[in-house]
Amino acid sequence: MIKKVCGNTLYFDGCNTVELAKKYGTPLYVVSETDILEKCQEFRDCFLNKYPNTRVAYASKAFLPLAMARLMDREGMCLDCVSGGEIYTAKMAGFPAERIEFNGNNKSPKEIEEAVAFGVGRIIIDSETELPIIEEICKEKGKIMNVLYRVTPGIAADTHDHMVTGKKDSKFGIDLEPETIFPAIEAAINSQYVNFLGFHFHVGSGIYQNEPYLDSLEIVLDLVKAVKEKYNYDIKELNVGGGFAITFVKNEQRPPYKYFLDPIMERIEKFSADLGIERPSVVIEPGKGIVGEAGITLYTIGSIKEIKNVRKYVAVDGGMTDNIRTELYGAVYEGVVANKMDQPADDLVTICGRCCESGDIVIYDIPIATPERGDIFCVYSTGGYNYSMSSNYNKVVDAPVVLVKEGRDELIVKRQTYDELIQGEIIPDSLK
Numbered sequence: 001m002i003k004k005v006c007g008n009t010l011y012f013d014g015c016n017t018v019e020l021a022k023k024y025g026t027p028l029y030v031v032s033e034t035d036i037l038e039k040c041q042e043f044r045d046c047f048l049n050k051y052p053n054t055r056v057a058y059a060s061k062a063f064l065p066l067a068m069a070r071l072m073d074r075e076g077m078c079l080d081c082v083s084g085g086e087i088y089t090a091k092m093a094g095f096p097a098e099r100i101e102f103n104g105n106n107k108s109p110k111e112i113e114e115a116v117a118f119g120v121g122r123i124i125i126d127s128e129t130e131l132p133i134i135e136e137i138c139k140e141k142g143k144i145m146n147v148l149y150r151v152t153p154g155i156a157a158d159t160h161d162h163m164v165t166g167k168k169d170s171k172f173g174i175d176l177e178p179e180t181i182f183p184a185i186e187a188a189i190n191s192q193y194v195n196f197l198g199f200h201f202h203v204g205s206g207i208y209q210n211e212p213y214l215d216s217l218e219i220v221l222d223l224v225k226a227v228k229e230k231y232n233y234d235i236k237e238l239n240v241g242g243g244f245a246i247t248f249v250k251n252e253q254r255p256p257y258k259y260f261l262d263p264i265m266e267r268i269e270k271f272s273a274d275l276g277i278e279r280p281s282v283v284i285e286p287g288k289g290i291v292g293e294a295g296i297t298l299y300t301i302g303s304i305k306e307i308k309n310v311r312k313y314v315a316v317d318g319g320m321t322d323n324i325r326t327e328l329y330g331a332v333y334e335g336v337v338a339n340k341m342d343q344p345a346d347d348l349v350t351i352c353g354r355c356c357e358s359g360d361i362v363i364y365d366i367p368i369a370t371p372e373r374g375d376i377f378c379v380y381s382t383g384g385y386n387y388s389m390s391s392n393y394n395k396v397v398d399a400p401v402v403l404v405k406e407g408r409d410e411l412i413v414k415r416q417t418y419d420e421l422i423q424g425e426i427i428p429d430s431l432k
């Protein structure tokens, strides 16, 4: 349990959160190494150590400062990268290229060239127009690239529509229409510059049920069978994506990851035996599932505005610039006044951000200890897609990130300065 209360104060992975806020200022992201290690251990126990020839590719888009890339390397994870910037970050952190997969629906030729030159382990092709670009670059560099095709099985998952990625009407993946997918497969099988490994799909993010994975898998296994029958070609790798739900609020606990992974592996193993092929390597791509619950965000409470019989707004010194998810997806969080943990949480308030947007709300209608200006407010489960989706809207500087572990706190991202905020900006001669 990384959250503890001592007296009136919240502790997180052994660190006094009020002291952290004083030491580093707020807003402040705090990430628990202990929790990340526990999640990695859960994936080892229920997947990597239980089923041979499997890999976990951490979805870098969730949170990838240099230190996180180091931590994933040390934990023996692979990385799912979706941009030249994520690959560059991994490279600068010393992450081994062969454990990187390059994904994304519109990779630029420059990014593909960087990926091939760096020697990433595989490229997940998202459209049939991508293969010729990869072949051209591999030919130039005298390399052969492992590739998979991302396909869209057309299964809608029960999550926010902006986070459903495996449905038919999706910008992601190659369509499974026979006149599209089979020529693409033939081109990959016959290419002298790529080694065609298999298929990838990703149903969406924040998925609580295993059905969308199993329904999508059935469709992809039909394709594996068709490839065997049409081309006598055995698929060597299946990537079932990520999206496993995390716990944001107490009354909606996430299922254990084995709830998703056991039925997926059992199905793939039975299918492989029935078809008479070696069970393909299986890859999963958790993002939030590794880092989501490991993060909290600390704010200082500022203005408090009570509108009689309407609402009590409690403003914090951050908001949509460090956590866009409430506004973007209607995300629901839990939070506490970190210096009043011994007081009853019976004051119903709305935690609002400091940006000039009415939608800049962090948490609607949450009961907390009666707040006062200067109190420290902590939001739970902000490890995924908060820092990585942060912005400088209203010219608010990026918040720092502190990595904590059993009472130790280490800065892994500095607070941005005003000079850094404008360093890329130029006043042209015409305006001087």
Ligand code: LLP
Binding pocket: 059, 061, 062, 080, 103, 163, 165, 202, 204, 205, 206, 241, 242, 243, 244, 285, 286, 287, 288, 289, 325, 384, 385
């Ligand atoms: N693999 C692929 C191909 C993905 O596109 C994603 C996320 C993942 C894995 C990891 O999904 P996760 O395990 O983190 O749910 N911005 C949204 C999440 C969008 C995720 C997009 N793709 C949010 O803040 O919840």
